[in-house]
Amino acid sequence: MRMPALIDHHCHGLVADDLDRAGFEALMNEAPHASPLATTLFDSMLGLAIRRHCAPLLDLEPLVDADAYLARRRELGAPEVNRRLLGAAGIDTFVVDTGLWRDVLTSPEETAAYAGGSAHEIIRLEWVAEQVLQAGTDDFAGEVVSRLQASGAVGAKSIAAYRVGLELPATKPSADELASALAGVAPERLVDKTVSAWLAHTAVELGLPLQFHVGYGDSDLDLLQCDPLRLTAFLRGTVDRGVPVLLLHNWPFHRNAAYLSQVFDHVFMDLGLATHNAGVLSRTLLRETLELVPFGKLLFSSDAFGLAELYLVAALMFREAAEDLLGRLVEHGEMTDNDAQRLVDLVARENAVRAYGLDPR
Known part of the structure; x- marks a missing residue:
């Protein structure tokens, strides 16, 4: 099976400065730091994957200890x-969310340059709204629309999951409802369901493919409110527009996301940061997702943030999982070699090209 270069349809920039152990561990997963009541974040499937697969690229033996x-x-x-690590990841196109740590992480172009690849931007809706509110305006709606249209981004992202949960309405809030909601929000951190809903519907109206954070994330969100099934009303209300809605990460709701991708024409999904966090065991997540997801609706992403190790591990785990799972299906006569290649090509590249309208190079 030939593995094509990957399009990473959701990722972040990298830290360009050297890190001590505490700084490195703070970026390894969704914990803010290693727990004083536990051991170290290297004692995890991700920690094993870094020591196993990244160490040789730094001229070390596999599974060298964390300090070394x-x-x-x-x-x-x-x-x-x-x-070294991005160059070995086999990613040639980076679709980068620039809504977090903009002054700390590398830009989309700087990130892609490490791999000799190309970059595109995903613009974060809440960040745009907060910038507009902080600048002050008599026309919030018009200013947000203008900034989204002028951004040059290939898509937008909603972090409603972090702010208000995913139970957004099927219809766009009215101008009066938006004005009433804006009267009570904090410009530095927008937390209001009406505003989040207005932003999401506006992005779809503008034809911007819309990413939603779903499921697994840091302690700032309430995971109970992040099941993608809560988006059902919004998805029903936007399906006729034909604009892709992309569900990110999804663990532990990846089966729910696969179902939504099957029953709604415009819904796509990935396994995001769950892939690198689960390490070699992430092949179970891929198998469970493939139970229902149409092959044309699943995209590769790393959701790498800060550490190049996360790019490499996510890409490698996807390739190994696909080779193992699809190889066994071919061996048992459940698909042909051509079927397996078609699936890999779709997930690795073609679905992202179609969803975001990218150059299919």
Whole structure:
């Protein structure tokens, strides 16, 4: 089976400065730091994957201990580590969410340059709205629309999951409802369901493919409110527009997301940061997702944030999972080699090209 270069349809920039152990562990997963009541974040499937698969690219033996790994990382320097690991990840197109740590992480173009690839931007709706509110305006709606249209982004992202949950209405809030809601929001952190709903519907109206954070994330969200099934009304209300809605990450709701991708024409999904966090066990997530998801609705993403290791592990785990699972299906006569290649090509590249209207190079 030939593995094409990947399009990473949802990711973030990298830290270009060297990190001590505490700084590195703070970026490994959704925990803010290693728990003083536990051991270390290296004691996880992700920690094993970094030591197993990233260490050799830094001239170390596989599964070298964490202290030796981090010492070598500092010796090489973050830019060289970023170049080595992204260069080995096999990703040539990066679709980058720029809504978080904009002044700390590398830009989309800088991130892609480490791999000799190309970059596109995803613009975060709540960030745009907060910028408009902080600047002050008599026409919030018009200013938001203008900024989205002028952004050059290939898509937008909603973090309603973090702010208000995913139970958004089927119809766009009226101008009066928006004005009433805006009267009570904090410009520095927008937390209002009416405003989040207005932003999401506006992005779809503008034809911007719309990403939603779904499921697994940090302690700032309430996971109970992040089941994608809560988006059902919104999905019913937007299906006729034909604008892609892309469900990100999805664990532990990946089966629910697969169902939604099947029954709504415009819904796509990925496994995002669950892939690198689960390490080699992420092949179970892929198998469970493929139970229902149409092959033309599943996209690869790493959701890598800060650490180049997350790009490499996510890409490698996807490839290994696909080769293992599809290889067994071919072996048992459940699909042909051509079927397996078609599935891989769709998930690795073609679905992202179609969903975002990218250059299909």
